[in-house]
Amino acid sequence: MESRVNKPQGKRDPEGVREDILRVAMQEFSENGLSGARIDEIAAKTRTSKRMIYYYFGDKEGLYTRVLEEAYRHVRGDEADLELDTLDPIEALDRLARFTFHHHRQNPAFIRMVMIENIHHGQYIERSQSIRELNRPAIEKLQSLLARGQRDGVFRPDIDALELHWQISALSFFNVSNRATFSHIFGQSLWADEAHDTLSRHVAAMVLRYVSKLEALARRGDG
Amino acid sequence: MESRVNKPQGKRDPEGVREDILRVAMQEFSENGLSGARIDEIAAKTRTSKRMIYYYFGDKEGLYTRVLEEAYRHVRGDEADLELDTLDPIEALDRLARFTFHHHRQNPAFIRMVMIENIHHGQYIERSQSIRELNRPAIEKLQSLLARGQRDGVFRPDIDALELHWQISALSFFNVSNRATFSHIFGQSLWADEAHDTLSRHVAAMVLRYVSKLEALARRGDG
DNA sequence: ATCATTTTGTACTAACAGGTTAAAACATAT
DNA sequence: ATATGTTTTAACCTGTTAGTACAAAATGAT
Structure with a gap:
């Protein structure tokens, strides 16, 4: 729905990569739970790599925590x-x-x-x-x-x-x-x-x- | 609470073993979820072995399904x-x-x-x-x-x-x-x-x- | 040109976890 | 006793999975 406004012309786009990971991770975590979700599966569905997930979010629990925050943030916005x-x-x-x-x-x-x-x-x-x-x-x-x-x-x-x-x-x-x-x-x-x-x-x-x-x-x- | 009435004197007790497994499995599944629960952990907390879980319940999902049924059965009884x-x-x-x-x-x-x-x-x-x-x-x-x-x-x-x-x-x-x-x-x-x-x-x-x-x-x- | 940040890629590992093999012990009927 | 089916023990196997090692390169700002 709401995609990023200022996409950089160059090849680098750290914020975009982060958001891409979060979007896919939300999908996977909400569907499969924390232990049910697979990092490899998340990585495969992003436009980036597993390595980047660890680069930005540290570990699986770190990613999950950020996804949870994002879920609340997204939903409370509308209210x-x-x-x-x-x-x-x-x-x-x-x-x-x-x-x-x-x-x-x-x-x-x-x-x-x-x-x-x-x-x-x-x-x-x-x-x-x-x-x-x-x-x-x-x-x-x-x-x-x-x-x-x-x-x-x-x-x-x-x-x-x-x-x-x-x-x-x-x-x-x-x-x-x-x-x-x-x-x-x-x-x-x-x-x-x-x-x-x-x-x-x-x-x-x-x-x-x-x-x-x-x-x-x-x-x-x-x- | 309700333990079995006729415990056999011999060493074998199939029904008791089943109930023991179900009791522990309920504890573990309800605490950790389906993918979060560990068969080895369940086995360790019973008085029997991992092999017996597979003997009686086939696989992890079979055990989970029986636990789910048991949960409903137990609760609806009181009503x-x-x-x-x-x-x-x-x-x-x-x-x-x-x-x-x-x-x-x-x-x-x-x-x-x-x-x-x-x-x-x-x-x-x-x-x-x-x-x-x-x-x-x-x-x-x-x-x-x-x-x-x-x-x-x-x-x-x-x-x-x-x-x-x-x-x-x-x-x-x-x-x-x-x-x-x-x-x-x-x-x-x-x-x-x-x-x-x-x-x-x-x-x-x-x-x-x-x-x-x-x-x-x-x-x-x-x- | 320098330098920190971001990205790619592959291969690896060590632990883990679900499930299996095979055979022995037991109970029971004949 | 022996045969037969059931229950139990113990060791084993195999695929999976989170996370890493290592190396290098592309990018962008100063």
Whole structure:
């Protein structure tokens, strides 16, 4: 999608090589896991050589760690453009929930990297300060959204922003992460294209119902 | 916990050996994944030898598949004793949600096996008919619970049992599966022992609010 | 011209890891 | 006892894989 802007005319392109390696490595790690991915396979799919992987990233774990960071960075970038401040709190929360659900669904490689990292008990993410800083702002935004809704009297006063973020994440993440086992057991119906919208609406509804005061719900008259 | 009842006095004990292997293999696979686990390591931790693993399970994938089945079997066994039929629908759903949340938290090895299997796109669970049959009844029970609540006029009529099961699972699963990354980014607060009860209550509340008619909620007067 | 950085290429290695060979010990039925 | 199938032991084999050694060259900035 977003390729580098200033490609050098000469034959050297260190940044390009790095990015090429990272792109291929993301593909391979997210598909096969840390121990499942093969350095030789990654090397073969880049336009450079195995030697360069070690030159730039040291070892397999170093490469994996950089890929993990890159996955978070790439995904959190998109979330900035939501402009929730311009909407009233209910609209904003509805939009946020649907966006998160949709966005996770669009980024299976990211989801898989996070799954893999959790299998490893988060031992590589622990080395990364930047990932933490990348994600914190999401809570603050949600916090201020909640505060607005509480000031307006439409949201319950005892809702915790972190917990709500957790709930939205859970519903959105699981939809991608557990699709294989869940749909083997219970069928594909929830993942048909038409069901996607429905599910997304229901997730948002669940969140809004949880957060809203009863009066506000009754006023909006949904069930 | 449940060890074999009739241990033979002689030196041979095929069933015991099988179970011993499965127990150790579950430990190793759930900890390290399919490609991360080591047959030699598994063998070393059993009271038998590597050769016996191949004798009983064919190859690594065969062993993994049996471990996966065993994980589902073990976990689904506990869910039968809930006796939801004796409670009124609201109580029953509350209890089901809390139980699921708690139960997932008590069985991290199961959660990890499911995560790992999803990383493999469910290619091993696909071979197992039994796992499907183990899980289907859960939906039927939930379906009849919903029907009761709808008959009583306390639940909304347009709630889908499969979708609701999915939602409860998502909230309960994510709590275990993503603990490492989530708590690295946002802190440990949601996983403190005291927070467990709170979170569990909130998950149940979220589910009940989603499912209930507004009148029924107002009558119960919770916010 | 100098010099650090980046790239290429090949061959190698040492450990590892999944899987096998072959034969012995055991249990049981006849 | 002997025959027969099952379970267990111990040593062995082979392909794979992360990572390196070594050597040299192309490039770009100063």
